[in-house]
Amino acid sequence: xxxxxxxxxxxxRLYTFxxxxxxxxxxxxxxxxxxxxxxxxxxxxLYMGFFVAPTDATQGDAYRIxxxxxxxxxxxxLLYMVLAFWACIGWAFNARLASMLARAIAPTGAMFxxxxxxxxxxxxxxTWGAWWVWDARLTSTLILFFLYLGYxxxxxxxxxVRRADQAGALLALVGSINVPIIYFSVKWxxxxxxxxxxxxxxxxxxxxxMLIAMLIMTFAFWAYAFAVVFMRVRAVVLxxxxxxxxxxxxxxxxxxP
Amino acid sequence: xxxxxxxxxxxxxxxxxxxxxxxxxxxVFFIVALSLFPLGVGPEAQTLRQIxxxxxxxxxxxxxxxxxNQLFAGxxxxxxxxxxxxxxxxxxxxxxxxxVVHWLLTGLPLILVTPLVGVLFDLSAPALGALVFGLVLGxxxxxxxxxxxxxxxxGLRSGGMLLILIVLPLATPALIFGAGAVGTVEAGLSASxxxxxxxxxxIATAIGAPWATAAALRISTE
Amino acid sequence: xxxxxAGRSAVLETVDLAGQRGERALFEHLALALEPxxxxxxxxxxxxxxxxxxRVLAGLATPMAGEVxxxxxxxRRADPSxxxxxxxxxxQNALKDDLNSSEALAFLMQLGSVKPEPAQIDAALERxxxxxxxxxxVRTLSQGQRRRxxxxxxxxxxxxxxxxxxxxxxxxxxxxxxALNALLAEHAARGGATLLTSHQALSLAEPVPRIFDLDRHxxx
Numbered sequence: 001x002x003x004x005x006x007x008x009x010x011x012x013r014l015y016t017f018x019x020x021x022x023x024x025x026x027x028x029x030x031x032x033x034x035x036x037x038x039x040x041x042x043x044x045x046l047y048m049g050f051f052v053a054p055t056d057a058t059q060g061d062a063y064r065i066x067x068x069x070x071x072x073x074x075x076x077x078l079l080y081m082v083l084a085f086w087a088c089i090g091w092a093f094n095a096r097l098a099s100m101l102a103r104a105i106a107p108t109g110a111m112f113x114x115x116x117x118x119x120x121x122x123x124x125x126x127t128w129g130a131w132w133v134w135d136a137r138l139t140s141t142l143i144l145f146f147l148y149l150g151y152x153x154x155x156x157x158x159x160x161v162r163r164a165d166q167a168g169a170l171l172a173l174v175g176s177i178n179v180p181i182i183y184f185s186v187k188w189x190x191x192x193x194x195x196x197x198x199x200x201x202x203x204x205x206x207x208x209x210m211l212i213a214m215l216i217m218t219f220a221f222w223a224y225a226f227a228v229v230f231m232r233v234r235a236v237v238l239x240x241x242x243x244x245x246x247x248x249x250x251x252x253x254x255x256x257p
Numbered sequence: 258x259x260x261x262x263x264x265x266x267x268x269x270x271x272x273x274x275x276x277x278x279x280x281x282x283x284x285v286f287f288i289v290a291l292s293l294f295p296l297g298v299g300p301e302a303q304t305l306r307q308i309x310x311x312x313x314x315x316x317x318x319x320x321x322x323x324x325x326n327q328l329f330a331g332x333x334x335x336x337x338x339x340x341x342x343x344x345x346x347x348x349x350x351x352x353x354x355x356x357v358v359h360w361l362l363t364g365l366p367l368i369l370v371t372p373l374v375g376v377l378f379d380l381s382a383p384a385l386g387a388l389v390f391g392l393v394l395g396x397x398x399x400x401x402x403x404x405x406x407x408x409x410x411x412g413l414r415s416g417g418m419l420l421i422l423i424v425l426p427l428a429t430p431a432l433i434f435g436a437g438a439v440g441t442v443e444a445g446l447s448a449s450x451x452x453x454x455x456x457x458x459x460i461a462t463a464i465g466a467p468w469a470t471a472a473a474l475r476i477s478t479e
Numbered sequence: 480x481x482x483x484x485a486g487r488s489a490v491l492e493t494v495d496l497a498g499q500r501g502e503r504a505l506f507e508h509l510a511l512a513l514e515p516x517x518x519x520x521x522x523x524x525x526x527x528x529x530x531x532x533x534r535v536l537a538g539l540a541t542p543m544a545g546e547v548x549x550x551x552x553x554x555r556r557a558d559p560s561x562x563x564x565x566x567x568x569x570x571q572n573a574l575k576d577d578l579n580s581s582e583a584l585a586f587l588m589q590l591g592s593v594k595p596e597p598a599q600i601d602a603a604l605e606r607x608x609x610x611x612x613x614x615x616x617v618r619t620l621s622q623g624q625r626r627r628x629x630x631x632x633x634x635x636x637x638x639x640x641x642x643x644x645x646x647x648x649x650x651x652x653x654x655x656x657x658a659l660n661a662l663l664a665e666h667a668a669r670g671g672a673t674l675l676t677s678h679q680a681l682s683l684a685e686p687v688p689r690i691f692d693l694d695r696h697x698x699x
Contacts, residue, residue, distance in 0.1 A: 143426045150423040157413045160501060166476040167409050171423060174405065174469055178427050181458070185430035188454075189437060264589040268575070268582075275577040336571025339539060344590040345562040479540050 018097055020237045021246040027230040034227035041220030048213035067210075069119035071218040072112045073141055075225060077179070079109035080144060083151070084176035087169035097233075099165035100240065102172065103155055104232035108225050110148035116141050136190035140183045147175045161240070261346040265354035273362055283324040283363045284370060290316045291374060302379050309378035310388055310439035314432050317367050317392060318399060322424060324363045325403030326410075326417045328355055329474070333412055342478060352470035356397075356404040364396030380439075387442040391435035394455040398431045401466035408473035430458060489548075490515055490640050490672040491536060496545035498531050504543060505531055511691060513672040515640065518663055518686055521676045523693030529676045530570070532693065533643050536674070537567040549641070563592050566636045567643045572629035576618040580604060580628045583617055587632055595635050603634035607658050626650045633662045637669055644675040656682060 049067030083105040090099030120138045124130055132138075151171055158164035241247050273280040294312050295305055332338035341351050371392060375385035406424040410416045438451035489512045496509040505528030513519060523529050534540040536547055538554055547554040549561050574583040581600050588595050595603075604610045607627040612620055620628070630647060648656055660683045663673055667686045674691075681688050 143429055146422065146426040150419075150426065153415075153419055153422055154409060157410070157415050157419055162501075163476055163479065167473065170469060170473055170476065171409060174427065174465075177465070178430075181430050182426065185433045185454075189433040260589065260592060264586060268578070268586050271582070272575060272577050331575075335575065336569055336573040337575060339569060339571070340567075340573045340587060340590055342539065343537060343562055343565065343567055345560045345592055347559055 018095055020097055020241050021244075023097055024234055024237050027234055031227060031230060034223050034230070038220055038223040038227055041216055041223060045213055045216035045220050048209060048216060053209045053213055063123070065119050065123045067213050067217050069116055069123060070214055071221050072116040072119060073137065074218055075221045076109050076112040076116055076141065076144060076148075079105055079112065079225060080147065080172075080179065081176055083109060084169075084172035087165070087172045091166050091169035096165075096240070097237070099169070100233055100236045101229070102168065103165075104229045104236060105225075106148055106152050106155075107232070108228050110145060110152065112221070112225075113141055113145035113148060117145065134190070136183075136187045139190070140186045143182050143186070144179065147179070151175070258346050258350045261341070261344050261350040262354045265341065265351055266358060269355070269358040270361070273358075280362050281366075283320045284366045286323060287316050287320040287367055288370065288374075290319060291377070295377075305378045306380060306384075306443075309374070309380055310384070310391075310436040312378075313371065313374055313388060313392075314395070314436045317364075317396060318425070318428055318432060319421075320367065321359075321363055321396065321399040321403050322406070322421045323417070325359055325400070325407050326420055328359055328404055328407040329411050330407075330416075333478070338474070338478060342474060348471035348474055349467045352404060352408070352467040352474065356401045356467065356470070359404060360397050360400040364392075364400055367396060368392050381443065384439050384443045387439045387448050388435075390452065391438045391448075391455060394452065394459050395431045395435040398455075398459050398462045399428055401462045401470075402427050405466050405470045405473060408470045408477060411474070411477040431455065434458065488515060489513060490550065491674075492548040492551075493536070494546045494548065496532075496535065496547065497543040498528055498535050498540070499543040500528065500531060506693060507544070509545070509696060511674075511696070513641070513674055515670040515672055516667050516686065518667055518673045518675065518683060518688045520681055520688040520690050521674055521693065522690060527693045529693060530645055533567070533569075533645050533674070533676065537565060537643050538562065539567075564639050565641045565643065566591065566632060566639050567645075568629060568632065568647060569645045570649075572625045574617045574625055574628060577616060579614050579616050580609065580620070581613045584628060584631055584635075587629075588635055591632075591636065591639070593635060599635060603631040604628065606634045606662070607631045608654055622650045623652060623655065627655055627658075630655075630659060630662070633659075633666070637662075637666055637671070640671050642666060642671060642673040642675075644673065646676055646678070648677050648679060648681075660684075 045067065050064055053064070053067075083102050086098045086105070087102035089095055090097075090102060117138065120135070120141070121132055124132060124135075151168055154171055155164045155168040158167060238247055238250075291312060294308070298304060298308065329338060332341065342348055344351070368389060371389050372385060375388070380388065402424050403420075406420040409423065410420045413419060434451045434455045438448035438455070441448045441451060491511075491513040493509050493511045496511070497507040498505045498509075509532070511519075521529050521532065531540065535542045538547075541555075549564070552561070554561065573587060574580075575586075578586070581597070581604070584600055584603065585595065588600075601610060601613060604613050607630055609624055609627045609631065612624055612628065617625060617628070626647075626649065633642065636642070647659060651659065663675075663683055664685045666673060
């Protein structure tokens with residue numbers, strides 16, 4: 001007697017979620033949690049930074065902007081490397097989803113660069129009396145911002161999706177190799193010109209609470225980046241896979257996302 | 258590999274010799290753009306002497322970027338690029354040849370004209386020497402990076418501006434070291450550190466850029 | 480679709496080849512074999528992917544799936560030197576406007592690692608009936624004359640086993656067609672294999688061209 005046996009469920013593998021439909025489902029489930037974590041950590045970090053951390057002896061309360069400025073600067077650097085990584089994976093393995101992920105990261109990375117630049121200005125104003133100073137890190141962040149803009153402009157200028165993904169990956173790879181070189185050269189430039197005293201290295205020595213607050217904000221930005229990037233990737237996936245069956249079912253409501 | 262390199266090099270130089278006016282345009286742009294600065298900044302000699310290295314480098318950068326835009330476009334349009342990519346040698350040789358052609362037609366004329374610029378901006382002899390030497394090391398870097406940009410933006414409508422946006426951030430180290438060398442020499446110090454860094458940058462770019470340009474050509478023509 | 484049995488010495492062979500334009504497949508599960516001494520006429524309606532297929536076979540584009548084998552070796556893994564055996568002439572002539580015919584032809588031959596003597600270049604141009612154009616700048620030539628100069632490459636490449644030609648008969652008049660037919664015949668007689676596309680019916684009689692219909696063979 002042959003009894004029908006239940007087919008074994010496929011084991012979960014790392015590349016199970018490389019399929020757009022499964023990735024879409026997974027990210028959909030994660031999104032509410034990511035937003036919750038973002039809000040919680042942001043609230044905690046800002047509270048610690050703006051109320052709990054002690055007032056600085058030399059710079060007063062104006063320095064508190066670093067609780068946004070420094071995590072934003074870290075994030076923009078990190079996100080560029082992550083972008084380059086996924087873009088190159090997409091190129092090397094012809095993995096469409098990896099390329100879509102890279103494209104989705106770019107605007108967020110650029111936003112963090114912009115945020116770091118603005119908060120740098122807000123810090124500079126009360127501290128140095130000017131809205132902008134050519135500090136090494138700020139200048140490097142400015143150039144990194146241009147690198148993001150270049151990537152976004154290039155992938156958007158190319159109509160053919162495959163060519164755009166591959167060209168973007170190559171540009172991101174070249175860019176990520178250049179980032180340390182650029183940073184080094186800008187530091188070099190900054191120290192040998194007369195304005196060398198202008199440096200945010202003279203940030204107040206870190207009390208423990210300050211460091212914790214910055215770390216919390218970094219994680220908050222991390223969670224935010226995940227949430228926003230996932231939202232963007234989901235939109236791109238729907239757009240690119242519009243001709244497939246699963247998207248069809250999704251829009252008709254016959255499939256739970 | 259050298260067959261492809263030499264064939265492309267000779268052909269492009271021959272083509273440039275038949276369009277001499279076009280080949281001289283980057284140089285003319287360089288001189289015109291340079292001359293605008295005193296008009297904008299004021300004729301004070303001390304100021305001009307100070308900003309001269311920076312201006313020269315920026316104008317060299319812009320002149321390079323404007324002329325590199327057309328590096329592959331003509332060949333793409335008439336099908337020659339396809340044939341060159343079908344050569345039985347690696348496309349790296351093609352990329353290298355095109356970069357050298359660009360330097361010979363844009364970078365080298367700039368270098369030869371710079372002593373004249375030194376007169377316009379009243380640079381001292383050691384400063385001028387540092388400027389020229391820096392350009393000798395740095396303009397090939399600009400040509401190599403420019404070729405990469407041209408390959409990536411091949412055939413795109415927004416080509417020229419997009420190319421500048423992509424390549425300029427990558428070119429900032431060369432700009433910093435090259436212009437900085439002159440300032441150091443004017444301050445009475447040795448600029449050997451700058452030149453060593455420029456030299457290292459040139460070597461690294463010469464190794465990496467043609468490979469990346471060849472990859473970009475394949476991506477753009479598939 | 481069972482492919483025709485390939486001779487052990489097929490110059491070029493495809494295995495389960497698939498090509499794409501954008502995200503859509505143009506052709507799939509394509510099995511094609513080019514035998515020495517044959518001329519194959521690739522047919523198909525406009526937009527079917529004839530040019531794309533030729534480009535994939537030449538190695539200019541990556542196939543979506545499958546393999547192209549040249550003399551039994553996968554083309555993708557081979558180092559580029561296999562292309563010394565290939566002549567690919569696309570829609571465009573690849574002639575620089577500011578060079579004269581001899582210079583343009585010499586350059587194209589150099590790309591294929593051939594260094595022809597001036598006498599050989601002249602002979603090739605003569606064969607296509609454009610010897611009188613040899614010092615004329617390409618800019619000054621008519622479409623038909625340019626096509627003939629581009630095709631003159633073939634006269635210098637008779638010993639290259641694989642010819643891939645995209646619309647070679649375009650813009651040719653009766654004499655030109657005649658000259659090209661002669662070249663194709665000589666190439667086949669020497670054991671070379673040719674794959675070409677053409678909108679017009681072929682007047683080639685020797686060898687009788689085989690027909691490969693992309694509409695019929697290009698799908699599972």
